[in-house]
Amino acid sequence: MRELFSIEAEHALLGALMLNATLFDDITSKVNSRDFSDLENAALYEAILETHASGQPIDPVTVGIERPTLPSGNRTIAYAGEIAANTPSIANWKAYRRTVLERSALRKVIEVAEVIRDSASEDKPVSEIIAMAQQATADLRNLDDDAPRYRRLDEFMGDASQAIDDKANGRAPTWPDTGLKDLDELVQGIRPKKVTVIAGLPGSGKTTLGLQIAQHNAIRTHKPWLIFSIEMPGEELGVRAIASLGGIDLRRLDNPERMKTEDWANMVNAVAQAVGAPLFICEDAVQTPASIRATARQCEREHGLAGIMVDYLGLIKAEQKGRTRSEEVGTISKALLRLAKEMNIPVIELAQLNRDSTKRVGKKPQSSDLRDSGEIEADASCILMVHRDMDTEEGQNGVTEILMTKCRHAKVGSCVLQQQGEYGRFVNFIGNPYPSDEEVEMGRVVKFTSRKGRRDYE
Known part of the structure; x- marks a missing residue:
């Protein structure tokens, strides 16, 4: 049975990164910290990325200076030094990378399978389960070492068209909302x-x-x-x-x-x-x-x-x-x-x-x-x-305006919520917090008299 992780391959890949600066782009272009099964290894990998981003050369000392301790509390420089000293051969870095990526993909497949199984047992709609499986499959990393990291525009347009069709037919996963x-x-x-x-x-x-x-x-x-x-x-x-x-x-x-x-x-x-x-x-x-x-x-x-x-x-x-x-x-x-x-x-x-x-x-x-x-x-x-x-008076009664001053997927604007400070929550506002154009023209003033949005006209 194939193991779901290889600490040895993770150590060897990290060692190759610290021993040969020319491998940085080839490794980091495909690997991210989530591909490491061990939290210490993931943290060390992030420290290596941060060291490179700061313009420093990568070795156990500079990485240890960039991030002195790991999540366990152990000193980074000691952990990194031991890994670098025990790296068998940087010539085999591609094999180390493939092993790390393959095991990461296997863990992802198992996680997705468990989620789908649990969803099926909860009697969720079949369309939602299928959409979840499709999304998970799409998220799995392409393990082909020579696969280009770019795609034509029409391929992205095809993906976008499929996503629009899925959304129209109720197959797309829903986004989190606010409940308001x-x-x-x-x-x-x-x-x-x-x-x-x-x-x-x-x-x-x-x-x-x-x-x-x-x-x-x-x-x-x-x-x-x-x-x-x-x-x-x-x-x-x-x-x-x-x-x-x-x-x-x-x-x-x-x-x-x-x-x-x-x-x-x-x-x-x-x-x-x-x-x-x-x-x-x-x-x-x-x-x-x-x-x-x-x-x-x-x-x-x-x-x-x-x-x-x-x-x-x-x-x-x-x-x-x-x-x-x-x-x-x-x-x-x-x-x-x-x-x-x-x-x-x-x-x-x-x-x-x-x-x-x-x-x-x-x-x-x-x-x-x-x-x-x-x-x-x-x-x-x-x-x-x-x-x-x-x-x-509106503010004292909890009337709160939410101004959306920037949004890349919707038109900017605002809405009004009722803040119930005594309960530590917001609720939907009932009523119109501001006078309408007609009311302004008629010279009427809106006065708030309750937290539920009731209005009296003077």
């Missing part, structure tokens, strides 16, 4: 291989919205999501989830002696909704792009992974000191975009805004208000600005 009707109509799906930025001023509700999207997909659609909560401890996220799912005031959860009889029943119901839901939280306060990538790969291997939410971008540590913080954040932003493409999943990253918007007439934020780096705007496929003007 107007926002879903605006965004038209949280797209895989892309980065969606949710930005806002402190206290605007961006964490609430990001958490709610991940929570919706994990609990309502049973898709595995991973949250990196760098600022907020996991226990606090748990309290918020209880409030959101159970409709319990956060203030009463903070003071249990004030909880009512129905609150206790609602809390039990909220926990029951989340039992077994594949929503995973990493609350480590120190995160780098490499640690996020390693944790995401581990989660994917053990549970599958349909999406990632990072709270928030400005707290991620740079792996290499940049000349400015803007440069560091730009590098981090691009690393998260690469992760989305490599893993074929959406990445939602939360970001802070500077205070320039508060000085603007209307106070509405723009993409240029993103703090730290313009690269965040450049790398994002979709940017959602959470705008709640607390100087207005």
Whole structure:
């Protein structure tokens, strides 16, 4: 029986990379870190890529300087040195590469087979199972060493036509959504291989919205999501989830002696909704792009992974000191975009805004208000600005405008949600938050009198 991994081949391939600089393009053009079965080997491979990207020559010392420790806590330089010293022959690098890729493909086939089997046992529609199998087959790597890494335009057009036909006939996999009707109509799906930025001023509700999207997909659609909560401890996220799912005031959860009889029943119901839901939280306060990538790969291997939410971008540590913080954040932003493409999943990253918007007439934020780096705007496929003007009666009543200031797959625009801060959630807004043109012409003023969007005219 063929083994599903070969640690020896992985070590030999890594050794060849460190011993012969001319092999870098030939190896890295076909191999990515997910092809390594061992987490230490995957981390070392990423360190090699980072060393090359920094312009340094590749050897155990430079790689160890670039990333001092591996996920296990062992020193990179010692691990890399041992591998390089024990590499049998760099002349056989093609054989090492083929073995690593073949075993990676075999693991992928088995994972897909298990997912399809589980889907069949869950009595999912046959069309959905077939679409899943087709997508998985298309994702398998071409193991032909001489296969070109380019294709003609008409081939891509053929793929696009097939995808459109599959979508029209209900065979295409659905994209993650937000669970909020107007926002879903605006965004038209949280797209895989892309980065969606949710930005806002402190206290605007961006964490609430990001958490709610991940929570919706994990609990309502049973898709595995991973949250990196760098600022907020996991226990606090748990309290918020209880409030959101159970409709319990956060203030009463903070003071249990004030909880009512129905609150206790609602809390039990909220926990029951989340039992077994594949929503995973990493609350480590120190995160780098490499640690996020390693944790995401581990989660994917053990549970599958349909999406990632990072709270928030400005707290991620740079792996290499940049000349400015803007440069560091730009590098981090691009690393998260690469992760989305490599893993074929959406990445939602939360970001802070500077205070320039508060000085603007209307106070509405723009993409240029993103703090730290313009690269965040450049790398994002979709940017959602959470705008709640607390100087207005509407804002004080929780009316929140979501401005989509950039989108590569839909028309930019905005929608309005109702923020229920006491429950740590957003709900669909009922009513019209702004006077219509007819109302303006008639000189009528819209006044909000309830959180459900009821209006009185004066």
